[in-house]
Amino acid sequence: MSTRKKYAVVGTGGRAGFFYNAIARDFKETSELVAFCDVNQTRMNVANKKVGAFDVGPLPTYKSEHFDRMIEETKPDFVIVTTVDRTHHTYIIRAMELGCDVISEKPMTVDEVKCQQILDAVKRTGRQLRVTFNYRYSPHNTKIRELIADGVIGDVNSVHFEWLLNTKHGADYFRRWHRDKRNSGGLLVHKSTHHFDLVNFWLGTQPATVFALGDLMFYGRENAEKRGETKFYSRAHGSEYAKNDPFALHLEENDQLKAMYLDAEHEDGYYRDQSVFGDGINIEDTMGVMVKYRSNAILTYNLYAYAPWEGFRVSFNGTKGRIEMNVVEQSYVNSGGEQGLEGAVVGKKIIVHPLFDKPYEVEVEESAGGHGGGDPVLLNDLFGERTPDRFNRAASHVDGAMSILTGIAGNRSLRTGQAVQVAELVKF
Numbered sequence: 001m002s003t004r005k006k007y008a009v010v011g012t013g014g015r016a017g018f019f020y021n022a023i024a025r026d027f028k029e030t031s032e033l034v035a036f037c038d039v040n041q042t043r044m045n046v047a048n049k050k051v052g053a054f055d056v057g058p059l060p061t062y063k064s065e066h067f068d069r070m071i072e073e074t075k076p077d078f079v080i081v082t083t084v085d086r087t088h089h090t091y092i093i094r095a096m097e098l099g100c101d102v103i104s105e106k107p108m109t110v111d112e113v114k115c116q117q118i119l120d121a122v123k124r125t126g127r128q129l130r131v132t133f134n135y136r137y138s139p140h141n142t143k144i145r146e147l148i149a150d151g152v153i154g155d156v157n158s159v160h161f162e163w164l165l166n167t168k169h170g171a172d173y174f175r176r177w178h179r180d181k182r183n184s185g186g187l188l189v190h191k192s193t194h195h196f197d198l199v200n201f202w203l204g205t206q207p208a209t210v211f212a213l214g215d216l217m218f219y220g221r222e223n224a225e226k227r228g229e230t231k232f233y234s235r236a237h238g239s240e241y242a243k244n245d246p247f248a249l250h251l252e253e254n255d256q257l258k259a260m261y262l263d264a265e266h267e268d269g270y271y272r273d274q275s276v277f278g279d280g281i282n283i284e285d286t287m288g289v290m291v292k293y294r295s296n297a298i299l300t301y302n303l304y305a306y307a308p309w310e311g312f313r314v315s316f317n318g319t320k321g322r323i324e325m326n327v328v329e330q331s332y333v334n335s336g337g338e339q340g341l342e343g344a345v346v347g348k349k350i351i352v353h354p355l356f357d358k359p360y361e362v363e364v365e366e367s368a369g370g371h372g373g374g375d376p377v378l379l380n381d382l383f384g385e386r387t388p389d390r391f392n393r394a395a396s397h398v399d400g401a402m403s404i405l406t407g408i409a410g411n412r413s414l415r416t417g418q419a420v421q422v423a424e425l426v427k428f
Helices: 016-026 041-052 064-074 085-097 112-125 139-149 192-203 221-226 255-260 262-268 370-383 397-416
Strands: 005-010 031-038 061-063 078-081 101-105 129-132 156-166 207-215 286-293 298-307 311-318 321-329 345-354 360-362
Touching: 005 016, 005 064, 016 031, 016 041, 016 078, 016 370, 031 041, 031 064, 041 061, 041 255, 041 262, 061 064, 064 085, 078 085, 085 101, 085 112, 112 397, 129 370, 129 397, 139 192, 139 311, 139 321, 139 345, 139 370, 156 192, 192 286, 192 298, 192 397, 207 397, 255 262, 286 397, 345 370
Parallel strands: 005 031, 005 078, 031 061, 078 101, 101 129, 156 298
Antiparallel strands: 156 311, 207 286, 286 298, 311 321, 321 345, 345 360
16 A cells, blocks of 8 residues: 655646656655646646656646645645745645645745734644745755854854845846735745745744835836836847847747746736836835844845845854855756756855854855755655754744745835834734
8 A cells, every 4th residue: 555645736837846846756655746736737738748757647737726626536645835926825725624734835925914824724724834945954054053053153143144136046036927026025025035034043033023125226117217228128029129138038948938938828828038127016126124033133134136146145143253154056047947056056155253263164065956955855855754853944834934924024114114023913
């Protein structure tokens, strides 16, 4: 009798392949794919073609309005949710109500109302919800957790964290559905959830007070006009102006992007290659955030999405010294066939500066796979035989909530100009 866990995937866009390819390729002994669900049949057909390369399927496909029927007919143990962020809560809650556990791509959801609905559903149903924070598993990030937990710099009192998204990867959020804040919560939720989760993870604490400033200062038509730009287009495909635009994404030049998006447009009218200097962008590209934590530590955080290089710098100031980490990452375009490049480390350095002693560099071995070798460890944690983990990197629904609540509080602060108390947003 098979003891394999059964998985259904809802949302078969760029992110879903990370999960379904891993199950089909690497975890056949422990895990089994049973169905795909999406608003778009063409994309589900692409997903079936991909898993077919690993002698899996073809799997039954269900349009999103038949989600309940999919659960009833294929009886998955887990539903993997990789839809547009604003719909995560719909599928998370319904899957749990129908008796399934859930694995959700980050962010868990986009605002405090949907977050509360998810927390209530977990309590009501008793089902398990995991949120996939692959950055926790990157060896250099795990090493920071270890150094801090071992008291190398004493109690951490302040963190300065700068994240740079470059003009390839950062620009990509302004071409697609993320550019509408209703869909993504903006970068403070969609992207920064990774970074805020890392701080929670590194320090072993949770956010208390958040203040944020930010605006759309580079992308968008108005900013381009200020810089003297006069040639505009709505999307790259079929545009003469896009041919010479270094920010344009040419779907027809990439087989995977063409199959998943250009060839699927006729079904849902979704354009993956919109101009980053078009109208209708209402998310910020430049943000600064201050956070006070329950541990009394203070975070100063900066994110901008038009940097000349990709990566981050973070420093921790403690009662016994300071840790500095600089990481340069490989840039990529989501679902452009560059899965192993996601978060791939080009260069890194961790330096410990003890009080009254010489600074020293901490060596960290990276391994194969995205995010410095963290992705395979996360995937094994999800779909393979889990091993004991001193650092407790597997993220629960509480971790998922605490990571987005920093960004959700930041969004409220942007709107009101006031500091926001995280405890007032949701009730656990």
